Each structure stands twice: as structure tokens, then as C-alpha cells.
Amino acid sequence: MTPRMMTEPAFLVLTALVDEPCHGYGIVREVERLSGGRVQLKVGTLYGVLDRLAGDGLVALDREEVQQGRLRRYYRLTDSGSRTLEAEAVRLAENARTAVDRLRARHAQHAQHGRPSAAGGPA
DSSP: OOSSOOOHHHHHHHHHTSSSOEEHHHHHHHHHHHTTTSOOOOHHHHHHHHHHHHHTTSEEEEEEEEETTEEEEEEEEOHHHHHHHHHHHHHHHHHHHHHHHHHHHHHHHHHHTTOOOTTSSOO
16 A cells, blocks of 8 residues: 555554454444544445455455354454554654644744734734
8 A cells, every 4th residue: 555645544444453353343443443433434435445455465364253143354464564554654643743843833933923823813
């Protein structure tokens, strides 16, 4: 997934699989928890994301189990997936740090000149 931009759902699915393999419903719950409820994956979206991640070698089918008459597929993070997730986390952190630094500089400049911030409040 390096050549194209990683979506937030893909990032969260990879993050959900860091600790241990998990089945689809467990991934959905963990993504919701990790995002503070902001991201609620529908089953179709989840399996589309998993298919792309598997195609890119970032996740793999770990095992299949029958639970209460239903087949559960467990997915795991691959070594490549772990490296890719780490690189994306670093990239996002650097982007966030750049934005915060620039906003702080802007607020400091506005305060120095006695101008209100863009939101209309004090700088």
C-alpha cells in the first residue's frame, strides 16, 4: 500500500491487527474503539479493505474456525504490514507536527501584532 495513499480505515485495520490475529467482527469493534467511535466499518467496507491489504501483502489469512455454525476467518498482520503501518504512522505524525508548528507560529505572529486569530478569537 506504499505507492497509493493509505486510507484511514486501512490504517485502523492494520492497527487493530498489531497485537494478534482477529476475525472480521472483532476488527470492526477494535477499529471503532481505536477511532473513538468516529470510524464504524460496515462489513462490505471491511472486507474490501482486507482484500486490498491482503493483495498488497500487508495482512494474511491466519486461520478459519467454525463458531456456532458460522465460518470465522482470522486475519493477521504480516511483517510487511507492520513495516508499512510504522512508516505510515511516522508520516502522519510528521505531518501533524508540521501543521501544529505552523499554527503555533501563526498564532504567535498574530499575538505579536495584536491581531485576532482566523477564528475571530484571541491568538
